Amino acid sequence: MKRDGILVVISGFAGAGKGTVVKGLMERHEGYALSVSMTTRAPRPGEKEGVSYFFTDKEHFEKTIAENGLVEYAQYCGNYYGTPRAYVEEKLSEGLDVILEIEIQGAMKIKKLFPDSLLLFVMPPSAQILKERLTGRGTETPEVIKQRMDRAAGESEGIEDYDYILINDTVDRCVEEAHAVITASHARPKRNLALIEQMRADLKKMAEEKDI
């Protein structure tokens, strides 16, 4: 019996390493499809069209919204970010688990629209380690690091709305835990109703037969 794909949302504090976890999941395990967001933000150095994002302009983005072509979208710092619907629906119907790496507000929208989606929150082992990771990059100013820590403090209020938390102590362990959590979710009765109904019907039929 064909399994249904699960819409998997991965969020987490900046610096928690969610990008690395997503990358590990895609590289090491079968059955996943990574959703690429659409944005009106300008590409940064090294970002690739169709890999990092689908880059587009405001007019096309708003036309896509009007055509119901996005699963969710939001605006940050004057730019649009959204999840194209066609890719998500196609891959789910193929039985693949579709990964969306989006922030907390987008995650809550997804949960509302897709109650069967699975929300994962990637966390560093401690606040101190988060700070060290952000500082250790050496690429951010103290102001930006402070902004990110402040934002993490705000986002931490929403952790209980996620289905699972993943502690990113070592990437390997965290990737395997993410995979275990998604694998486990396929074993929920609500995701196997056709199988359960079939079993029930067959057992009932056999019970009604006179001989075994």
Add this chain to the structure above:
Amino acid sequence: MKRDGILVVISGFAGAGKGTVVKGLMERHEGYALSVSMTTRAPRPGEKEGVSYFFTDKEHFEKTIAENGLVEYAQYCGNYYGTPRAYVEEKLSEGLDVILEIEIQGAMKIKKLFPDSLLLFVMPPSAQILKERLTGRGTETPEVIKQRMDRAAGESEGIEDYDYILINDTVDRCVEEAHAVITASHARPKRNLALIEQMRADLKKMAEEKDI
């Protein structure tokens, strides 16, 4: 931070192979403790005291009930079966996941008393395979096989009350799926509240500091 143990209930149709799955889980993975039931039924050939069951008499069993010494108990065919409380509580407090292999009514009692328990239902891939497994043993009369199939038909009505279903197609895969499901459950926010609160407090404290 010390993790809490999970009370894991494993049920399933007779012939679904739940005993084999439990055995595989205990042998291949760390962190589990197997709860042994107490019963007033007479030992069958090959059954060992303290391994298969704790065998006792009616008087002692009823005294144990009166002293609140059982997590749950039930009567079948004139015999008592129950889960001793002390072992379960001791192992959970040590952080071990405690496995109870009990039938569906007992499982529902456990869920009511321990809302954080995890209920797994082991199923054969199909009703036909269940019948073949029961027939293939060669040790049961057609009447007994028919009784078990009828009982399975009745029990199948309760499958959705379980948290997860495990399809026992091959024992190896099913054992690993059981382990993944239990591992995943440790990553639920409700099982990590102390960690989340600590993270929140530390992030808030850092956000209030003027300098990073």
